[in-house]
Amino acid sequence: MKLERIDLQRIKIPLNSPFETSMGVETHKECILVRAYSGKHVGFGESVAMDVPVYNEEDVDTVWYMLEKYLIPQLFKREIEHPDEVSHLFSWMRRNHMAKAALEGAVWDLYAKMQGMSLSQALGGTRTTIDVGVSIGIEPTIEKLLQRVEGFVRDGYKKIKVKIKPGFDVEPMRAIRQTFGPDVPLMADANSAYTLSDIEMLKELDEFGLIMIEQPLAHDDIIDHATLQRELKTPICLDESIHTVEDARKAIGLGSCRIINIKIGRVGGLTDAKKIHDLCQANHVPVWCGGMLEAGIGRAHNIAMASLANFTIPGDTSPSHRYFAEDIVTPWIDFAKPGVLNVPTAPGIGFDINEQAIRSALVEHKSYFANCESTTTLIPNY
Numbered sequence: 179m180k181l182e183r184i185d186l187q188r189i190k191i192p193l194n195s196p197f198e199t200s201m202g203v204e205t206h207k208e209c210i211l212v213r214a215y216s217g218k219h220v221g222f223g224e225s226v227a228m229d230v231p232v233y234n235e236e237d238v239d240t241v242w243y244m245l246e247k248y249l250i251p252q253l254f255k256r257e258i259e260h261p262d263e264v265s266h267l268f269s270w271m272r273r274n275h276m277a278k279a280a281l282e283g284a285v286w287d288l289y290a291k292m293q294g295m296s297l298s299q300a301l302g303g304t305r306t307t308i309d310v311g312v313s314i315g316i317e318p319t320i321e322k323l324l325q326r327v328e329g330f331v332r333d334g335y336k337k338i339k340v341k342i343k344p345g346f347d348v349e350p351m352r353a354i355r356q357t358f359g360p361d362v363p364l365m366a367d368a369n370s371a372y373t374l375s376d377i378e379m380l381k382e383l384d385e386f387g388l389i390m391i392e393q394p395l396a397h398d399d400i401i402d403h404a405t406l407q408r409e410l411k412t413p414i415c416l417d418e419s420i421h422t423v424e425d426a427r428k429a430i431g432l433g434s435c436r437i438i439n440i441k442i443g444r445v446g447g448l449t450d451a452k453k454i455h456d457l458c459q460a461n462h463v464p465v466w467c468g469g470m471l472e473a474g475i476g477r478a479h480n481i482a483m484a485s486l487a488n489f490t491i492p493g494d495t496s497p498s499h500r501y502f503a504e505d506i507v508t509p510w511i512d513f514a515k516p517g518v519l520n521v522p523t524a525p526g527i528g529f530d531i532n533e534q535a536i537r538s539a540l541v542e543h544k545s546y547f548a549n550c551e552s553t554t555t556l557i558p559n560y
């Protein structure tokens with residue numbers, strides 16, 4: 179496929195309620211939508227970088243900059259046979275995975291549409307439905323947390339993920355277990371809030387029969403996580419520490435984790451997400467699809483990826499209304515039955531674009547054309 183035009187749209191959407199983690203409080207979802215045009219087809223992608231670089235080194239501005247200055251011009255230079263070529267094409271650039279993934283995702287969607295297949299099929303997905311969980315931010319009180327958990331359990335979510343941080347960890351988890359019993363599928367996500375000096379507290383979490391403790395230690399660590407995993411019964415799941423298939427290989431080899439949370443944007447796109455999925459499958463390490471509070475296009479990409487066979491743990495792909503009063507896709511992403519989403523069978527991401535919702539949320543829109551002189555490439559010829 180020859181890309182003729184690429185559009186970037188920066189949008190900002192209010193969250194239904196603030197979402198607090200150990201990294202801070204989010205009240206809006208700000209992201210960049212990517213539209214990739216070839217002939218009569220258009221593919222859609224979405225960047226997941228936050229508006230401040232607290233989750234990784236990127237933010238919305240760095241994503242736009244890297245796309246405009248390097249990645250879009252480079253893609254215009256090439257005829258792409260298969261989307262798997264894009265991550266190699268971008269491999270000269272260090273990191274900036276969320277910028278790369280937003281553009282690569284649009285190419286994957288475009289490719290699937292041109293082939294007349296769903297994105298799930300194009301990726302090799304086998305599931306026709308996916309079980310989904312919910313991520314609950316840090317609440318001001320344990321009582322408020324219990325109210326949120328009660329509502330989501332009633333809604334039928336297949337996994338309840340609770341954010342923890344120093345001072346809000348053992349007691350909230352104990353209260354959930356005492357209130358809802360041992361059968362609620364429960365996990366904790368620490369977002370790197372602890373160190374090995376907290377090992378005794380982290381071992382206390384073992385009594386709650388959690389599915390996993392996600393990213394308890396430093397965002398760039400796999401050594402201390404291996405030490406901690408040897409002391410814990412509860413499986414450690416790595417999120418922020420895993421950026422590449424090599425990171426995953428090393429973490430599995432060291433015993434740093436027993437589960438991996440795959441986020442398309444964190445690992446640089448669908449091609450690399452699939453490589454990590456396949457490596458984990460070969461090593462009997464289950465994976466699940468993490469979330470970044472995506473709007474509908476990003477959420478649709480997550481659904482397609484989560485249809486791959488080794489995504490055996492419910493992911494954080496809640497229906498749109500969990501976070502937003504209006505979504506940028508139609509139909510809205512919603513349960514087919516409690517805790518279950520259908521995997522679309524229509525071509526590409528399988529959702530239409532709600533242009534009115536995008537217009538309402540639009541901050542900036544810019545079109546780039548392959549035949550435009552100003553779209554020059556500032557990188558060596560790779």
Ligand SMILES: O=C(O)CCC(=O)C1=CC=C[C@@H](O)[C@@H]1C(=O)O
Nearest residue numbers: 199233313468469470471472494
């Ligand atoms: O998108 C969702 O529903 C889950 C969001 C979520 O839990 C996270 C988003 C971004 C960073 C973190 O706060 C956290 C995570 O680490 O998984």
Ligand SMILES: [Mg+2]
Nearest residue numbers: 367392393417
């Ligand atoms: Mg996480």
